[in-house]
Amino acid sequence: MILDEQLPVFDVVIAEHLVVDADPGTTWRAARELDFMGVHTPLMDAAMWMRGLPARLRRQQQPPPPAQLRLGEDGGLPGWLSLGEREGDEIAFGAVGVFWQPSISWRDVPLADFAGFAEPGYGKIACNLTVRGYGVGRTLLSYECRVATTDAVSRRKFARYWWLIRPFVAHIMRATVATIGMDAQGRTAGQRHITPVS
Numbered sequence: 001m002i003l004d005e006q007l008p009v010f011d012v013v014i015a016e017h018l019v020v021d022a023d024p025g026t027t028w029r030a031a032r033e034l035d036f037m038g039v040h041t042p043l044m045d046a047a048m049w050m051r052g053l054p055a056r057l058r059r060q061q062q063p064p065p066p067a068q069l070r071l072g073e074d075g076g077l078p079g080w081l082s083l084g085e086r087e088g089d090e091i092a093f094g095a096v097g098v099f100w101q102p103s104i105s106w107r108d109v110p111l112a113d114f115a116g117f118a119e120p121g122y123g124k125i126a127c128n129l130t131v132r133g134y135g136v137g138r139t140l141l142s143y144e145c146r147v148a149t150t151d152a153v154s155r156r157k158f159a160r161y162w163w164l165i166r167p168f169v170a171h172i173m174r175a176t177v178a179t180i181g182m183d184a185q186g187r188t189a190g191q192r193h194i195t196p197v198s
Contacts, residue, residue, distance in 0.1 A: 001090060001092075001128065001130070002083055002084040002085075002086065002090055002092035002128060003083075003092055003126050003127075003128050003144060003146060005084075005115065006083045006084070006092065006094060006114055006115050006126050007094070007115070007124060007126035007146045007148055009148060010126075010146035010147060010148040011147055011148055011149055011155060011158065011159075012146070012147050012158075012162055012166075013144065013145070013146045013147075014144070014145050014166065014169055014170060014173065015142060015143065015144040015145070015173075016142070016143045016170065016173040016174050016176075016177050017140060017141065017142045017143075017177070018140075018141045018177040018178065018180075018181045019134055019138055019139070019140055019141075020138065020139045020140075020141050020180075020181040020184050020185060021137070021138055021185050021188065022137070022138070022139060022181075022184035022185050022187065022188040023133075023137050023138075023139065023188070024088070024131045024132065024133045024139045025088065026139075026184050026187050026188055027131045027139040027141055027180070027181075027184040028088050028089075028131045029184075029187070030180045030181075030183040030184035030187060031071075031091065031129045031131060031141065031180045031184075032071060032091060033070070033183075034070065034071060034129075034176070034179065034180055034183075035070055036070070036071075036176070038179065039172070039175050039176050039179045040175070041171065041175045043168070043171055054102035054103055055103060058103075060103075071091050071093060071129070077095075077106075078106040078108065079095040079096055079097045079106025079107055079108055079109075080093060080094070080095045080106070081093065081094060081095070081108075081109070081110075081111055081114065082111070083111065083114065083126060083128075084111075088131070089130060089131065090128050090129070090130045090131075091128060091129050092126065092127065092128040093126075093127055093128075094114060094124060094125050094126040094127065095124070095125045096108075096109045096114070096117055096122055096123070096124050096125075097122065097123065097125075098121065098122060098123065098154075099123060099125070099161075100123070100154075100157045100158045100160070100161035100162075101157075107122060114126075117150070118150050119150060120150050120151040120153075120154070121150065121151065121153070121154055122149070122150045122154065123147055123148065123149045123150070123154060123158055124147065124148050124149075124150070125145060125146070125147050126145070126146045126147075126148075127143070127144065127145040127146070128142075128143070128144055129141070129142070129143050129180070130142045130144075137188075139184070141177050141180060141181060141184075142177075143173045143176055143177050145169065145173065147162070
């Protein structure tokens with residue numbers, strides 16, 4: 001896996017899985033074409049609003065969110081980058097930053113430096129989406145995120161932060177796989193209802 005190449009040692013890991021009633025190719029296309037800006041639940045929207053509250057209270061001007069945010073498009077958000085893709089199987093993305101403080105500080109790191117990045121005071125996030133055949137016409141869709149910190153002080157700070165946000169991260173990941181799954185199943189349903197014209 002790309003994650004094993006880019007972040008083989010980590011402090012925490014979280015994964016969500018979903019069995020999708022669509023073949024792996026259809027599920028892969030739905031995952032590959034996912035727009036993260038289209039993933040919503042009431043809890044997720046509230047969590048994102050809370051995440052931006054410190055900046056709003058300090059009346060800091062925030063850039064508007066991107067209109068869309070797709071996998072593999074570097075530059076969508078500061079600090080985030082594509083970690084690689086294995087067509088039809090896995091797409092990985094990650095970031096470097098100080099994300100356990102009220103105002104996140106992201107660090108742009110080139111892909112060639114991501115795996116070896118070890119400057120004290122930072123954390124690295126590596127995530128992937130994978131698809132695996134799961135019987136006939138079904139797919140196991142997985143979303144895994146790993147976090148590694150670069151020193152003991154950062155590890156302690158992140159551990160406190162993780163205790164607080166882990167349930168929200170899990171919820172966001174579940175909403176993401178559900179969005180992909182619904183898209184893939186919708187594509188499959190659309191294919192099943194097509195009547196050839198003679």
